[in-house]
Each structure stands twice: as structure tokens, then as C-alpha cells.
Amino acid sequence: MSQQPVIWTYDWVPEMPRGFVRDLRLRWACEEAGLAHDVRTVPFEGRGPEHFARQPFGQVPFLTDGDVTLFESGACLLYLARKSEALMPRDAVGEAEVLEWVVAALNSMEMASVPWWFLNMTGATENGLTGWMDSRLGHMETVLGQREWLAAGRFTVADLLMADVLRVPTVRAHGDRPATEAYVKRITSRPAFLKARDAQLAHFAAADKQRAKAG
Amino acid sequence: MSQQPVIWTYDWVPEMPRGFVRDLRLRWACEEAGLAHDVRTVPFEGRGPEHFARQPFGQVPFLTDGDVTLFESGACLLYLARKSEALMPRDAVGEAEVLEWVVAALNSMEMASVPWWFLNMTGATENGLTGWMDSRLGHMETVLGQREWLAAGRFTVADLLMADVLRVPTVRAHGDRPATEAYVKRITSRPAFLKARDAQLAHFAAADKQRAKAG
Numbered sequence: 146m147s148q149q150p151v152i153w154t155y156d157w158v159p160e161m162p163r164g165f166v167r168d169l170r171l172r173w174a175c176e177e178a179g180l181a182h183d184v185r186t187v188p189f190e191g192r193g194p195e196h197f198a199r200q201p202f203g204q205v206p207f208l209t210d211g212d213v214t215l216f217e218s219g220a221c222l223l224y225l226a227r228k229s230e231a232l233m234p235r236d237a238v239g240e241a242e243v244l245e246w247v248v249a250a251l252n253s254m255e256m257a258s259v260p261w262w263f264l265n266m267t268g269a270t271e272n273g274l275t276g277w278m279d280s281r282l283g284h285m286e287t288v289l290g291q292r293e294w295l296a297a298g299r300f301t302v303a304d305l306l307m308a309d310v311l312r313v314p315t316v317r318a319h320g321d322r323p324a325t326e327a328y329v330k331r332i333t334s335r336p337a338f339l340k341a342r343d344a345q346l347a348h349f350a351a352a353d354k355q356r357a358k359a360g
Numbered sequence: 361m362s363q364q365p366v367i368w369t370y371d372w373v374p375e376m377p378r379g380f381v382r383d384l385r386l387r388w389a390c391e392e393a394g395l396a397h398d399v400r401t402v403p404f405e406g407r408g409p410e411h412f413a414r415q416p417f418g419q420v421p422f423l424t425d426g427d428v429t430l431f432e433s434g435a436c437l438l439y440l441a442r443k444s445e446a447l448m449p450r451d452a453v454g455e456a457e458v459l460e461w462v463v464a465a466l467n468s469m470e471m472a473s474v475p476w477w478f479l480n481m482t483g484a485t486e487n488g489l490t491g492w493m494d495s496r497l498g499h500m501e502t503v504l505g506q507r508e509w510l511a512a513g514r515f516t517v518a519d520l521l522m523a524d525v526l527r528v529p530t531v532r533a534h535g536d537r538p539a540t541e542a543y544v545k546r547i548t549s550r551p552a553f554l555k556a557r558d559a560q561l562a563h564f565a566a567a568d569k570q571r572a573k574a575g
Contacts, residue, residue, distance in 0.1 A: 202468050202499045215456045217463035224456060241430040241439060248432035252466040253417050260475035264488045272488070273479045284417045 149181045150210040150225070153199070154345075155189040157352035167218040168206040169345050170309055174222055174302060176337035178229035184348065219251045222302045232302040242296035246303035255310045257281045262315050282322060285311070290324035300335075308332035364396045365425040365440070368414070369560075370404035372567035382433040383421035384560050385524055389437055389517060391552035393444035399563065434466045437517045447517040457511035461518035470525045472496045477530050497537060500526070505539035515550075523547035 152175070154168035168184070175182045187196045192203045200207050200216040207216035208224065215221055226233035226243065233243045257278040264272040285307075288295070296303040311317065312329045332338070367390070369383035383399070390397045402411045407418045415422050415431040422431040423439065430436055441448035441458065448458045472493040479487040500522075503510070511518040526532065527544045547553070 197499075197502075201503050202464075202496060204468075212453050213456045215460040217460050217467060219467055220456075220460040220463040223459060223463075238427050241428045241435075244438060245430040245432050245435040248435040248438075248466065249417075251463065252432060252434055252470065253419075255467065256471045256474060259471060260489055260492075263492065267488055269488060273482055273484060274475055277475075277478065281417060284412075287412075288416050 149183060150175070150208055151183045151185050153185050153187060153207045153209065154205045154348070156186040157189050157356065158349060163346055163349050164342055165313070166205065166345060169341055170218045170306065171206050171208060171221050171225065172341035172344055173305055173309075173338050174225045174232055176340050177300075177302075177305065177335070178225065178231045180225065180228060184344075219247060219306065222306055223247060226302045232305075234297045234299070234301070239297035239301075243301045243303045246295040246301075247306055250303065250307040250310050254281055254285060254307065258310060258313065258316050262313055265315055278316075279320065282316075282320065282325065286322040286325050289328045300332075304332050305338075308338075364398060365390070365423055366398045366400050368400050368402060368422045368424065369420045369563070371401040372404050372571065373564060378561055378564050379557055380528070381420065381560060384556055385433045385521065386421050386423060386436050386440065387556035387559055388520055388524075388553050389440045389447055391556050392515075392517075392520065392550070393440065393446045395440065395443060399559075434462060434521065437521060438462060441517045447520075449512045449514070449516070454512035454516075458516045458518045461510040461516075462521055465518065465522040465525045469496055469500060469522065473525060473528065473531050477528055480530055493531075494535065497531075497535065497540065501537040501540050504543045515547075519547050520553075523553075 152168050152171045154166060158166055172182075172184070174180075187199075187205065197203055199214060204216075206218055206221065207214065208221040210224075213224070215224060222232075223244070233240060257274065258281070261272065261274040261278040264274060294300055294304055295307055308329050311325060312333055317326070317329065367383050367386045369381060373381055387397075387399070389395075402414075402420065412418055414429060419431075421433055421436065422429065423436040425439075428439070430439055437447075438459070448455060472489060473496070476487065476489040476493040479489060509515055509519055510522055523544050526540055527548055532541070532544065
């Protein structure tokens with residue numbers, strides 16, 4: 146059994162989601178914290194019972210670390226955050242701030258933006274969720290106009306997650322929110338993000354070569 | 361300053377959301393854990409800067425506990441879960457299971473069901489999110505057909521949250537999922553849920569009387 150956390154992702158994905166598959170969130174957190182980690186894969190095509198046993202919705206990522214296995218990128222981030230103060234402070238107030246903003250990214254922001262993006266992808270650019278998403282993005286613009294970091298006055302896993310939610314190209318291109326745009330640019334120019342993204346892109350590029358050889 | 365956690369909710373809401381306003385999740389958790397708590401209110405109509413300072417999206421609930429203030433019902437549940445083993449076990453494997461299922465309720469299940477319900481409310485019964493929600497509900501039906509509890513082999517805050525997500529009437533009425541239906545019935549027949557729901561209903565009924573007197 147591996148002595149370091151293992152991030153599980155797909156063996157291959159089509160071009161479009163590359164750079165956005167959510168194993169990136171975990172790779173990024175490990176880079177920020179200097180946590181050694183391995184990356185292993187499950188098949189993208191033909192997801193089997195072993196995959197569903199570890200991720201009941203048939204998605205990625207999931208994380209294994211000794212006896213612990215857990216899915217949901219948000220849960221994995223909170224789990225990794227306990228391993229390193231680089232990701233989350235240790236005082237009760239700071240931890241509570243990180244926790245609330247991690248959940249806000251998942252359940253207030255992404256709950257509006259992902260379904261909107263999903264409908265948008267089918268061609269419904271203006272859809273029944275646009276007003277709701279605009280309202281949530283507007284509240285975030287207010288918050289980000291007033292502060293540099295979401296929680297604890299410093300970079301934490303809350304910024305990692307919120308920036309990842311807000312950087313989705315269609316969401317970013319929709320409307321004009323200068324504070325949000327500056328925030329996304331700032332957070333995603335961190336060396337740890339760039340390193341993690343390049344690692345994911347290299348992973349899927351290697352899969353293309355493998356496929357070309359096999360095919 | 362109060363010596364016990366304070367759950368903040370609206371002073372009044374219309375008839376329809378009563379029994380579903382998310383302060384219920386926190387009341388329920390406190391009842392399960394036997395945690396003494398106070399309930400205080402912010403105005404439903406005319407949400408002011410003090411409200412947005414504590415909940416940047418202008419929603420409820422939020423929780424105050426000594427120096428700690430936090431919003432997002434999911435975050436508040438994880439915070440309360442640290443106070444009582446009745447809500448979450450203390451071993452690393454059990455905690456990870458609770459964490460993953462709490463986030464799954466928020467970001468895999470509710471991310472599909474709330475926007476679907478939102479579009480459904482506008483009259484679009486079959487909408488662009490129906491297939492997505494059906495798929496997520498289908499995976500939950502498989503999981504709930506195989507086990508009694510989501511995490512750690514016992515009731516935890518993960519069941520509290522998932523049952524609250526799945527009990528939404530329009531979602532529950534959509535499709536036939538016997539394991540899910542049995543799960544929702546079982547979890548929401550717990551005395552702590554009934555006590556918390558009755559307390560919320562009584563809170564808003566008292567607000568009606570207050571309004572009638574004032575008006």
C-alpha cells in the first residue's frame with residue numbers, strides 16, 4: 146500500500162475538459178502544501194463496479210490515503226487541508242472561515258454556475274438559471290471587491306476551490322465583474338496551480354500517445 | 361455573549377418554504393446531539409448590510425458560537441458535528457466517510473436537484489436538467505438499496521443532510537425509487553427531526569400572530 150496520498154483520475158478524457166477535470170483541485174492542493182502524492186487511473190470508457198464502489202456517481206476524483214478512501218473533490222480538499230497549514234489555519238475561527246467558504250463555493254456558487262453552464266452547453270445561452278447565477282456572481286463580486294482572500298486573511302483551500310469554480314470559461318465570459326476577474330487571474334497565476342494544471346495536461350497528452358500506439 | 365450556539369434564521373417567511381428553511385438542518389443536528397442552542401432572527405424583508413456581513417448571499421441560516429460565526433448549512437453541520445459523536449464518529453475512516461457524503465449531498469445530489477426544482481417551479485416540469493437529476497437520483501437509489509446508513513455504519517450528519525436534500529416534495533414525487541423513499545421516511549421519522557421541524561413551524565406561526573397584531 147502506498148505511503149503517500151493517491152489521487153485517482155481518468156486514464157483519458159476528450160480534449161474539452163482537459164485542464165478542468167477535478168483531480169486538478171487535489172493536485173493543486175498537494176502542490177501548495179508540498180505533499181508528495183501519486184496519481185492513478187480508472188477507465189474513462191466503461192466505468193466498472195470497482196469505480197462505482199469508490200465513487201458512487203461514477204465520477205472522479207477520489208483519494209486514497211492509507212486506510213482512508215474518499216470521493217468528492219470538496220471533501221478531499223478539506224481532508225488534505227488537515228494535513229498542512231499551508232491550506233488551512235489551525236485556529237477555530239480561521240478553520241470555520243475556510244469551511245464556510247469551501248461549502249459556499251460548492252453549494253452557493255457552483256450549484257448555480259454548473260447547471261447554468263450545463264444548460265448553456267446545450268445551446269440555451271440565456272436559460273432559466275441565468276438570473277440566479279447572475280445574482281450569486283454579483284454577491285461574489287461584492288465580496289471580492291472588499292478583500293484579497295476569502296478566509297483567514299490569507300490563501301487557503303477556500304480560494305483554491307472558489308477560483309476553480311469561477312474560472313470556468315463560459316462563466317468568466319458572462320458579464321463584467323472586474324474584482325472577480327482580478328481574483329481569478331491572481332489565484333490561478335500561483336505556481337502551484339500552473340504546476341498542477343501542466344501535470345494534468347501532460348497526463349492526458351501521454352494517454353493520447355498511448356492510444357495512438359495501441360490503435 | 362451567548363454561552364451556547366445561536367442559530368440565525370428569518371423572522372418570518374411565507375407559507376410555502378416552512379418546514380424546509382435550512383435553519384431546520386441546524387435545529388435537527390442540535391436535537392440529535394442534545395446541544396442547547398438559541399434561535400435568533402434577521403428580517404426576511406429588507407435584508408440589510410448586517411445580514412450580508414454575516415451571510416454574503418443574503419440567505420439563512422448562519423451560526424454564531426462564541427468567537428466563531430459561520431454560514432452555509434453544510435459548513436454549520438460539519439462544525440456542529442465536531443461537538444458531538446452523535447453526529448460524527450471520531451476515527452479517521454469514519455470522519456472521512458461523513459465528510460464525503462456531506463459534500464456529496466451538497467455538490468452531487470443537491471447541485472442537480474435544487475436547480476431542477478427551481479426550473480420546475482417556473483412550470484418547466486421536464487427541463488434540461490431532468491436527465492442529469494434522474495441519473496444522480498438513480499445512483500443514490502443504488503447506494504440506498506445496499507445500506508441503511510450512508511457513512512460509518514450508523515446515523516450521522518451525512519444522513520441528516522442527504523435525507524433533507526431528498527425529502528423535497530417535487531423531487532420525491534418525481535419517479536419511483538423505493539429504497540430512497542424508505543430511507544427518507546426512516547430518517548425523517550427520527551424524533552429529533554420531528555422536534556426540530558415542529559420548532560420551526562411554531563417559530564413562523566408565532567411570527568404570523570405577531571404580524572397580525574402589528575398589522
